[in-house]
Amino acid sequence: MKLLKSISPYLVIVGIIVLFGLVITSLINPPEITYTEFMRELNADNIEKVDLEDNTATVVLKESSSSDQEMKAGKYMLNIKSYENFDQMMLSELQNGSTIEYKAVVKKIPFIVSILPYILLVVLFFIFMYVMLGQGQGGGGKVMNFGKSRARLYTTSKITFADVAGAEEEKEEMMELVSFLKNPKRYSMLGARIPKGVLMVGPPGTGKTYLAKAVAGEANVPFFSMSGSEFVEMFVGMGASKVRDLFKQAKEKAPCIVFIDEIDAIGKKRDGQVGGNDEREQTLNQLLTEMDGFEGNNGVIILAATNRPESLDPALTRPGRFDRRVPVELPDLAGREAILKVHARKIKASDDVDFHTIARMASGASGAELANIVNEAALRAVRDGRTIVTEADLEESIEVVIAGYQKKNAVLSDQEKKVVSYHEIGHALVAALQNHSAPVQKITIIPRTSGALGYTMQVETGDKYLMTKKELENKIATFTGGRAAEEIVFGEITTGASNDIEQATKIARAMITRYGMTDEFDMVAMETVTNQYLGGDASLSCSADTQKEIDEKVVELVKREHEKAKKILTDNRKKLDELAMFLYEKETIT
Ligand code: ADP
Numbered sequence: 001m002k003l004l005k006s007i008s009p010y011l012v013i014v015g016i017i018v019l020f021g022l023v024i025t026s027l028i029n030p031p032e033i034t035y036t037e038f039m040r041e042l043n044a045d046n047i048e049k050v051d052l053e054d055n056t057a058t059v060v061l062k063e064s065s066s067s068d069q070e071m072k073a074g075k076y077m078l079n080i081k082s083y084e085n086f087d088q089m090m091l092s093e094l095q096n097g098s099t100i101e102y103k104a105v106v107k108k109i110p111f112i113v114s115i116l117p118y119i120l121l122v123v124l125f126f127i128f129m130y131v132m133l134g135q136g137q138g139g140g141g142k143v144m145n146f147g148k149s150r151a152r153l154y155t156t157s158k159i160t161f162a163d164v165a166g167a168e169e170e171k172e173e174m175m176e177l178v179s180f181l182k183n184p185k186r187y188s189m190l191g192a193r194i195p196k197g198v199l200m201v202g203p204p205g206t207g208k209t210y211l212a213k214a215v216a217g218e219a220n221v222p223f224f225s226m227s228g229s230e231f232v233e234m235f236v237g238m239g240a241s242k243v244r245d246l247f248k249q250a251k252e253k254a255p256c257i258v259f260i261d262e263i264d265a266i267g268k269k270r271d272g273q274v275g276g277n278d279e280r281e282q283t284l285n286q287l288l289t290e291m292d293g294f295e296g297n298n299g300v301i302i303l304a305a306t307n308r309p310e311s312l313d314p315a316l317t318r319p320g321r322f323d324r325r326v327p328v329e330l331p332d333l334a335g336r337e338a339i340l341k342v343h344a345r346k347i348k349a350s351d352d353v354d355f356h357t358i359a360r361m362a363s364g365a366s367g368a369e370l371a372n373i374v375n376e377a378a379l380r381a382v383r384d385g386r387t388i389v390t391e392a393d394l395e396e397s398i399e400v401v402i403a404g405y406q407k408k409n410a411v412l413s414d415q416e417k418k419v420v421s422y423h424e425i426g427h428a429l430v431a432a433l434q435n436h437s438a439p440v441q442k443i444t445i446i447p448r449t450s451g452a453l454g455y456t457m458q459v460e461t462g463d464k465y466l467m468t469k470k471e472l473e474n475k476i477a478t479f480t481g482g483r484a485a486e487e488i489v490f491g492e493i494t495t496g497a498s499n500d501i502e503q504a505t506k507i508a509r510a511m512i513t514r515y516g517m518t519d520e521f522d523m524v525a526m527e528t529v530t531n532q533y534l535g536g537d538a539s540l541s542c543s544a545d546t547q548k549e550i551d552e553k554v555v556e557l558v559k560r561e562h563e564k565a566k567k568i569l570t571d572n573r574k575k576l577d578e579l580a581m582f583l584y585e586k587e588t589i590t
Helices: 002-028 035-043 083-095 111-134 168-182 184-190 208-219 238-252 278-293 333-344 355-361 367-383 391-403 414-432 469-490 495-513 544-571 573-586
Strands: 047-053 056-061 074-079 101-105 197-201 222-227 256-261 300-306 322-327 440-444 455-458 527-529 538-540
Touching: 002 111, 035 047, 035 056, 035 074, 047 083, 083 101, 168 184, 168 197, 168 208, 168 300, 168 322, 197 208, 208 222, 208 256, 208 300, 222 238, 238 256, 238 278, 238 300, 333 355, 333 367, 355 391, 367 391, 391 455, 414 440, 414 455, 414 469, 414 495, 414 544, 414 573, 469 495, 469 544, 469 573, 495 527, 495 538, 495 544, 544 573
Parallel strands: 047 101, 197 300, 197 322, 222 256, 256 300
Antiparallel strands: 047 056, 056 074, 440 455, 527 538
């Protein structure tokens, strides 16, 4: 019975396809002619041509002048009972002097071949359905399941706040939700309304999903999780029905957490443009309705994450929906150290690993990257056949994350190696001989898979929240130091500085257009950052004339710093030579 139920939708579809096929064939085939009509036309000598093929004959009637012609000229199909008899009749007709053009063939098409087109059609239909709807979802019956939410029905999370390191402020904000989920009565007694939705914003990999899971784990409630893109379907209305289904299930399991990752996929501003995405807007409307629909304290708390808060629809972020926003930022130095330690608990690390140093080296890394660094280190230890992870493993894995693996068999020519040595020492020396630069931690000229032939790692001693103009200028000078060294020593320039050029330009441009560090533009923003958490793309907001001026200023600034770097290196030529030779021999200096 159950089997019948599950295959019945398929049978219906197959039936529809066969019917469709029949209609099509009847449209393509010529109209039929009966035997009586055929005999009459034959006697009236109105037939031009007969093609006999198995049990059907295609009959072509000619235009006749006689007024008694009842059928129009054209092609007709005649069904025949006996091929032999019909053939006999036609042959005798020809012998009697008829001028009909007659052809007869026997083509025995096997049954299977005749139904092949139908089979093919059915197969194609299923492939299409599978690709468009069922992709990777596993399990049968998905074709008929368009509208059902595919939320991995609630899971119970084992992650708690103890696993989330560093994010103290974020955890504190979430603590309130946990306390509500554990004891909702305490809040309802006082008439306090707990936020329905909490929007977590921040760069990728900072642990937004992780934090949501930790809230569910800490409160020990079911965790419904879905990604925004999962809602958006091919057919209008499907996403909305998924939202309904998700909330229906969540309400049954309340108190619980509903987590929607990448909510910007459905929550984009409805801009009413022509050709807008109807499906997405309907889904969003349904989400808005659902969030309004349940009264404040019924125990369903919605957490959502996004990297692009600026693109969200204002209706979504108004009080009563996602009324609380928790920024989840990249971890600071102490945070990085804590995250490294949390993840190091899962591996066997030697006791003397100094996580503070590692955290300093991994400046700017997100939680996910730090987790990856620890894992890379463990993999490296296994590869080397060791049973314990050392600090060197961790340091190397930071470099792997920054610059890729070492290219063991890349052979640089002697001259190239010399150029790279001078280039890297150029950076290091310029950095070291200026006052406001981060100390150089490591210089290496071992090529990496990212394409870098060598690099100089500068490490700040602590967290830095503000940069002075001087520091930024020195940074630019440091970037130009590599090329400057090549010019001074070899009187020749190479392609090795392309990345430096990019970085230096970026800083110089930002100084002029965003940080107000020129006298001419004072404190006017010439550029606005549009994508704060995803690389920080900027868009110009000034006239074409100013744009030209900005370009000139950028060039001027970089040029000035380049000259400064050249001067520093020329003044310290002896040191430059010594250090470069040293690096050339050792390949890595720490
Ligand atoms: P996001 O959702 O912000 O893109 P995730 O929550 O998926 O990032 O984080 C990816 C991984 O990074 C997590 O599984 C976790 O291992 C690690 N991670 C991120 N932040 C932290 C943190 N604060 N403490 C511990 N681990 C973290």
